[in-house]
Amino acid sequence: MEVFLVCLFSLLLVKVSSVNPSLNDDVLGLIVFKADIQDPKGKLTSWNEDDESACGGSWVGVKCNPRSNRVVEINLNGFSLSGRIGRGLQRLQFLRRLYLANNNLTGNIAPNIAIIDNLRVLDLSKNNLSGVVPDDFFRQCGSMRVVSLAGNMFSGNIPSSLGSCSAIATIDLSFNQFSGSVPKEVWTLSGLRSLDLSDNLLEGDIPQDVTALKNLRSINLARNSFSGKIPNGFGSCLLLRSIDFGDNSFTGGLPIDLKGLVLCGYFSLRGNAFSGDVPEWIGEMKGLQTLDLSMNRFSGLVPNSLGNLWSLKRLNLSANGFTGNLPESMANCTNLLALDVSQNLMSGDLPSWIFRSDLEKVLVAENRMSGSLKNPLYSFTEVAVQSLQVLDFSHNAFSGEITSGVSGLSSLRVLNLSYNSLSGHIPATIGDLKTCSSLDLSYNKLNGSIPWEICGAGSLKELILENNFLVGEIPTSIENCSALTTLILSKNRLSGSIPATVAKLSNLQTVDLSFNNLIGILPKQLANLPNLLTFNLSHNNLRGELPAGGFFNTISPSSVSGNPFLCGSAVNKKCPTKLPKPIVLNPNITTDPDQSSLSPTMGRKRNILSISALIAIGAAAVIVIGVISITVLNLRVRSTTSRSPVALAFSAGDEFSRSPTTDANSGKLVMFSGEPDFSSGAHALLNKDCELGRGGFGAVYQTVLGDGRSVAIKKLTVSSLVKSQEDFEREVKKLGKVRHQNLVELEGYYWTSSLQLLIYEFVSRGSLYKHLHEGSGENFLSWNERFNVILGTAKALAHLHHSNIIHYNIKSTNVLIDSYGEPKVGDFGLARLLPMLDRYVLSSKIQSALGYMAPEFACKTVKITEKCDVYGFGVLVLEIVTGKRPVEYMEDDVVVLCDMVRGALDEGRVEECIDERLQGKFPVEEVIPVIKLGLVCTSQVPSNRPDMGEVVTILELIRCPSEGQEELLN
Incomplete structure (x- = not known):
């Protein structure tokens, strides 16, 4: 195969050179490179083999050295190119930078791209390249500074020859399927500044000696299967600004030499098996802006030294085993925006600094936090916290009341206080949360009524008040929650009827009003709610008939159970029949003056006979019309069949004895590009032995045209299709103009009144x-x-x-x-x-x-x-x-x-x-x-x-x- 490719490449060069012997190596190489790829958007039309040089400024994506007049850079990023990278680029011996990112290139990586003399930047990221990168791919990469193969489908081991790129500064092999361990030579590249191996299938330990990486600024090993402990050597990489070891299987504790990384701004160890206490020296990494230790096995107290991280913006300690409380020293973290300590074993009161900072997101859910919320929430009236957007205190042991000071959370979007022991009334000022879209106060001990003002801002999408002691009626002001999709008020003591204004909430998807004391008849307008998925009314005292139509036609019986006075099919109980008053005719009265001499008895018989006669006449008329219709249809089918021999020939499964005729009645065959070539006869279009499948619009057959090209023929089911040839051709031609690399191309059609075919490209x-x-x-x-x-x-x-x-x-x-x-x-x-x-x-x-x-x-x-x-x-x-x-x-x-x-x-x-x-x-x-x-x-x-x-x-x-x-x- 290798010999064949070399010969093919040589033949191409000879062919191009014979056409224009004055071509220099750059033009020759680029034209051969272009011959191997597809350019659906015509981006490379300016690449003309008749040009003596590629450096005239007209060749898109090509840059030259003005002194040598030779190509030094090719930048084709995002050109939607497909095909394979051929050998033409090897002719560009002065090439320094090659950018082919964001295309659809496929196949294996060209074996000799990396050995182009003096190539410094190689970017093949975000393509569909695959296969194994040869182990000697980088054997002559002494000038290489940047290499990116990210976002492809490469597999196998990382080539060990990468370690010979002594001058390399950036390596990005992320988002591939590289496996095995990282070659030990990579860890000795002293000039390396950025190493990204994330999102692969790599495994093994990091070597204990990584001190050679003294110039490293960024390292990302996330989402692999690395294991073992982090070696001490990274502490000597004093220029490190970003470390991401997340989602691996690292164990042990944090090496002490990391405290010297004072420039490090991003440090993530999430999703590993680190254990033990987080050491106090973590506070010496004063450049940290993001610290993510979530989803590990850390335990003990949150270190007090976190208060020294004045630049810290995001702290995530969730899903560990931390105990105690958050240190008061963190009041010094004045730049903190997001705090997540959920799913730990922390306890005690909330620290007051949470409500005096500029935090935007606070999650302390699923801990053992306790104490009263009254004091910190009351302080909102004085502090007016403008920044908080997400506040999640759920699944703790907080008690006390929600005071009117909650209105101070003017930017809040999510408030979740569920699964606590809060008591008292829901304050009316909760309606002042103008931006709040989710309010969850479920599973507490709240009492009183639902405040009329709860939908004051109209921004709520989720209102969840389940499992409290709420009483009173559902306020009719609920209609002001126009954006509401979820309304859960179950397991309370609500009474009264369901307000008809609920039917105005057209976005509602989930409603649960079960286990209350609701009474009355369900508003019929509820059937008009277009987006309902569930509506649970069970275990109330509702009565009457369920709304007819929409969601309620298929409502689950369990959603209406426990309402003994409801009726309808869902509860398997018939509703009382409301019969209309009977029409009573006075036999002694007639509106026909000519019938005045008839007796009462004769009048009654005359009416009965008239009604019977009408019924009989109507039934007879229907039968006659049906017979006439069927007869006409049969005549039309016979007429059409008799005058269209090609239509007969195209019937699937028939044996053909002749080619299609060419008279006016034989049908119309149109190909959108080129002349139709059916030299083997029209019977070749439909061969039941070549049927590929059947669908709602007809059967599909594979056919080989006279020129040897395969096409797919869809024989449309004539029933229910347009009967007008003009309408059919208009719509098919519109579809024929639609072109895209990911759409099956419509190449033509065939029309008769009884047979329509669509001709598509065959997809192999x-x-x-x-x-x-x-x-x-x-x-x-x-x-x-x-x-x-x-x-x-x-x-x-x-x-x-x-x-x-x-x-x-x-x-x-x-x-x-x-x-x-x-x-x-x-x-x-x-x-x-x-x-x-x-x-x-x-x-x-x-x-x-x-x-x-x-x-x-x-x-x-x-x-x-x-x-x-x-x-x-x-x-x-x-x-x-x-x-x-x-x-x-x-x-x-x-x-x-x-x-x-x-x-x-x-x-x-x-x-x-x-x-x-x-x-x-x-x-x-x-x-x-x-x-x-x-x-x-x-x-x-x-x-x-x-x-x-x-x-x-x-x-x-x-x-x-x-x-x-x-x-x-x-």
Whole structure:
């Protein structure tokens, strides 16, 4: 293979040189490089092989040395290039800087890029490069200063030859699948300033001697499987400003020499197994702005020396075993913005400095904190804390009352005081929290009524007052909470009726009013709430009939149980029938003057016979109309069939004895580019032996054209499609103009009144469904391949929506994989071929997409928009990550994928949902955000789902969260 590539490269050079023998090495190398890649946006059209030099200023992305007139820099970042990196770049012997980041380049890394003489910067980050980096890749890298292979799919060991890059200053190999231990030579690079190996599968210990790294400014080993203890040598790297060893398996305590790192601003050890006390010398690292020791096994008291960290902005000590209280010395940390000490064993009163600082976020949840909240909360009236945005004191033992001083928290967005022992009334001033979106006071001992002013600001989205001793009625002012999505007032002593104003809260999703003393009839307007997911009314004294329509048609019986006077199907109790008053006709009175001589008896018989006759006539009319309709349809079908021999020929499964005719009745065949080549006859278009599959819009066949090119033919189901040729051609031509690298290209169509065909490009590797659910070893998708499918599908849908096209039928069988592993979305926009976008017709057409359909298909009051595609995409994301079908039927149960994953996430075991075939070979910090994104996309409320353009941006940030890197060229 190597010999073949060398010969091919030589032939290309000879060919280009023969065309223009005056080309210099730079032009020759760049033209050969360009020949190996695809440039869908035409960014490189200015690269002209007829130019004598690439240094005239017109070659995009190329910079030259003005003295030597030779290329010294190539910067093609973000050009959307695909294909492979060929050998053409080897001709550029004066090249100093090569930037190819943020593209779609694939294949193995070119073996000789790194040996270009004097190459100083190599940036291949954020592509789809894969394979093993050869061990001798860096064997001639004496001039190399910056190398970044981040955000690709490289595997295997980090090449040991990297240690020979004696002048290197920046190494970034993050977000790959490198495994094994780090070569010992890397730890001896004395000129190294930045080392980022995060988000790989690396393991092993860090060598005990790392003193050679004296110039190191930043080191990131996060999200790997490193183990052992941190050696003492890092303390000699006095220039270190950022250390991230998070999410590994490090053990032991903190080495004492770290106290000398006075310039260090970021220090994270989160998610390891460090233990013991945090030493007092931590206060000597006076440059710290972020200290994250969360999710370890630290114990003992929080060190008093933290008060010496005057620059500290973020402190996270959560999920450890700290005891005691927060030291008063931390009042000196005047720059502190975020404090998280939740999930520890801390106790005692809250320190007063919390409410005198500029803190924006305070979490002390799930500790043993106690004491009265009265004093610190009362002080708000005097201090008026302007900065606090999140305050979580939940799951502690606080007592006392919530005073009117709570209104001093003027910037608060989240207030969670649940699971404490608070008593007294809810103050009316709580309605002055103008920015508060979440208020949780559940599981306390609060009494009194719900204040009328509770929705004063109208910003509340969550109001949770469950399990208290609240009395009185639900205030009608609840309608002022216009943004409310969650209302939980269960397990109180509320009385009165449910106010009709609740029905004005159109954003409501979750309502729980159970276990109260509510009475009266349910407001019928509740049936108009469009976004309801749950509405629990159980164990009250409500009566009458349940609202008809909407959510209440399918309400769970458990949600209305314990109300003995409720009636309706949900409680299996018939409501009293309200019969209309009977119409009584006086037989002695008639409105027909000509019938005045008839007897009363005759009049009654005449009326009865008239009604019977009307019924009989109506039934007969219906039968006659039905017979006439069926006869006309049969005649039309026979007429159409008799005058369209090609339509007969195209019937799937028929044996053909002739090629299609060319008369006016034989149909119209159109190809959007080039002339149609069906030299083998029209019968070759549809061959039942080559059927690929069937869907809601018809069957698909693979066909080889006369020129040897494979295409896919979709034979549309004629029923329910537009009958007008003009309408059909107009819509198909619109779809034919839609072009994107992640969309299956529509190449042409065929029309007769009884047969319509769509001609698509053939995508070789089949559907995503096959790879996920029917895949053998060779079809199995790695995590990076799955992420690439998710991102490509998102880009395709974003492009469709930008073109004002809704897909309507997102599912794994409609996502195909090409020979390069790129996803291509098919069957887009076919709903345009329906005469009208009726929900019933759409649902019947895409009924095979069970589990992907957005809930608004079942709700006539909600408009069908692009957010339907977002919902289907979200289900597809979860299917790709878990390897499970959207709906799976067990022996005695039905498992809905969205519900299963959402439940697992709530219970903290979401990693159990990830496809077991990945065998842990995935970056958790990438997979979990993708799962959460999928769940957001499957929100029951369309407005809560992001746009596909936003989804693309989020996915790109998940793959490459750090946009900045240090570049040292001197």
